[in-house]
Amino acid sequence: MLNLRRISHETKTRDMSTAIDTLLNDSALDAGLHQIAQAVQQEKRLTVEQGIYLYEHAPLGYLGVLANFIREKKHGDKTYFNRNFHLEPTNVCLYTCTFCSYSRRIKKREDGWELSLEEMMEIIKKYDEEPVTEVHIVGGVLPQYDLEFYSQLFSQIRAHRPDLHVKALTPVEYHYIFKKAKVSYEEGMRLMKEAGLQSMPGGGAEIFHPEIRDQIAGGKCTGEQWLRIHEIWHELGMRSNATMLYGHIEEFKHRVDHMEQLRQLQDKTGGFQTFIPLKFRNQNNEMSHLPEVSAVEDLRNYAIARIYMDNFEHIKAYWPMIGRTTAQLSLAFGVDDIDGTIDDTTKIYSMAGSEEQNPALSTEELVQLIKAVGRHPIERGTLYNVVQDYQDFDFSQQPKKVKKGFVGLPVID
Numbered sequence: 244m245l246n247l248r249r250i251s252h253e254t255k256t257r258d259m260s261t262a263i264d265t266l267l268n269d270s271a272l273d274a275g276l277h278q279i280a281q282a283v284q285q286e287k288r289l290t291v292e293q294g295i296y297l298y299e300h301a302p303l304g305y306l307g308v309l310a311n312f313i314r315e316k317k318h319g320d321k322t323y324f325n326r327n328f329h330l331e332p333t334n335v336c337l338y339t340c341t342f343c344s345y346s347r348r349i350k351k352r353e354d355g356w357e358l359s360l361e362e363m364m365e366i367i368k369k370y371d372e373e374p375v376t377e378v379h380i381v382g383g384v385l386p387q388y389d390l391e392f393y394s395q396l397f398s399q400i401r402a403h404r405p406d407l408h409v410k411a412l413t414p415v416e417y418h419y420i421f422k423k424a425k426v427s428y429e430e431g432m433r434l435m436k437e438a439g440l441q442s443m444p445g446g447g448a449e450i451f452h453p454e455i456r457d458q459i460a461g462g463k464c465t466g467e468q469w470l471r472i473h474e475i476w477h478e479l480g481m482r483s484n485a486t487m488l489y490g491h492i493e494e495f496k497h498r499v500d501h502m503e504q505l506r507q508l509q510d511k512t513g514g515f516q517t518f519i520p521l522k523f524r525n526q527n528n529e530m531s532h533l534p535e536v537s538a539v540e541d542l543r544n545y546a547i548a549r550i551y552m553d554n555f556e557h558i559k560a561y562w563p564m565i566g567r568t569t570a571q572l573s574l575a576f577g578v579d580d581i582d583g584t585i586d587d588t589t590k591i592y593s594m595a596g597s598e599e600q601n602p603a604l605s606t607e608e609l610v611q612l613i614k615a616v617g618r619h620p621i622e623r624g625t626l627y628n629v630v631q632d633y634q635d636f637d638f639s640q641q642p643k644k645v646k647k648g649f650v651g652l653p654v655i656d
């Protein structure tokens with residue numbers, strides 16, 4: 244069995260090189276694209292101009308060959324997922340991001356939910372018997388959710404369940420709560436670490452360039468502030484993720500600028516784990532008049548991210564946002580991680596019009612989804628430690644567990 248797998252991996256490595264050689268030997272290939280394919284083969288970094296060139300000129304098939312070449316060089320067929328759930332303290336928010344379908348403006352706060360510390364701990368405790376490894380905490384920004392509140396929440400979760408990784412909040416919340424508490428970013432992040440925060444998710448990044456950010460996310464932290472808070476967190480020896488919200492009013496140059504700024508910070512700190520492109524979904528928000536980009540553009544975007552972000556180990560497709568089918572396809576376009584089981588605990592994307600209205604997959608379903616497209620499923624912890632290799636795992640040998648049912652979140656609309 245082991246031998247067979249080794250042979251198949253070697254065959255695959257040969258196939259990847261052959262595919263890229265075939266591209267390079269194609270006399271009809273545009274000179275700019277030829278140069279980029281050569282750079283990828285020789286592991287040379289792309290320039291900003293080459294990034295834009297890819298968006299403007301590269302066909303999907305070409306991008307797939309390059310992105311898969313890099314993906315398989317880094318990870319072979321390995322495809323990561325985790326067992327997680329989300330905790331969303333509130334969907335009421337002081338800010339008014341035009342892409343947000345989730346937040347109930349402060350003036351209409353009676354339409355939303357605002358969980359107390361006790362209610363949040365109740366949700367955490369409902370998972371006591373479940374083999375989840377991560378809680379992902381993110382939501383709206385409100386004054387009562389301050390430094391003290393989150394310090395207590397993190398320390399209570401850690402005290403209750405030390406094996407549950409707390410991945411929580413973004414620079415949007417941190418900028419607000421530190422300002423309110425009159426502490427510097429450095430001091431604030433140190434306090435969060437002390438309280439039990441273990442890593443930061445990638446949200447709130449949107450598009451860094453002020454030409455776009457000022458129009459879609461006015462009032463919340465700037466791109467510079469977002470990057471600075473991650474930098475400080477990395478300097479404390481901690482890890483985080485990064486996202487990019489694409490497919491609305493931004494141009495290709497803004498996407499490349501966004502990725503360039505992340506690539507530069509990653510050169511400095513090495514603290515980012517994964518890059519997560521997030522497709523703008525257009526239901527129930529102030530940009531509903533904009534059409535959504537196609538699945539082809541989603542795949543092109545994943546592939547360009549994989550090619551451009553040479554110092555990011557992982558590229559993640561967040562399946563509750565793009566749906567299971569595109570998530571499966573993305574695994575041939577540079578993606579090696581599809582996030583987690585979720586357990587129907589996030590409303591951000593269902594409210595924005597995602598196909599996945601009640602996002603929840605069992606471990607077995609996630610494993611099948613990955614295996615169905617010929618990849619090798621690995622359950623990881625938040626920091627990419629291997630929890631379980633599912634390649635040869637036999638689910639029929641497992642004791643049947645009675646599903647307790649989803650933990651309900653207040654649902655509005």
Ligand code: V47
Binds near residue numbers: 444446484525
């Ligand atoms: O910052 C909000 C995005 C983000 C819409 O780090 C929307 O592992 C599309 O960051 N259409 C929050 N996107 C979610 C997030 C995340 C998700 C999964 C995994 C991780 C991780 C991070 O959701 C926001 C914003 O960019 N968002 N509304 C919308 N209508």
Ligand code: SF4
Binds near residue numbers: 345
């Ligand atoms: Fe608030 Fe976040 Fe929605 Fe912006 S995206 S309005 S910060 S919940």
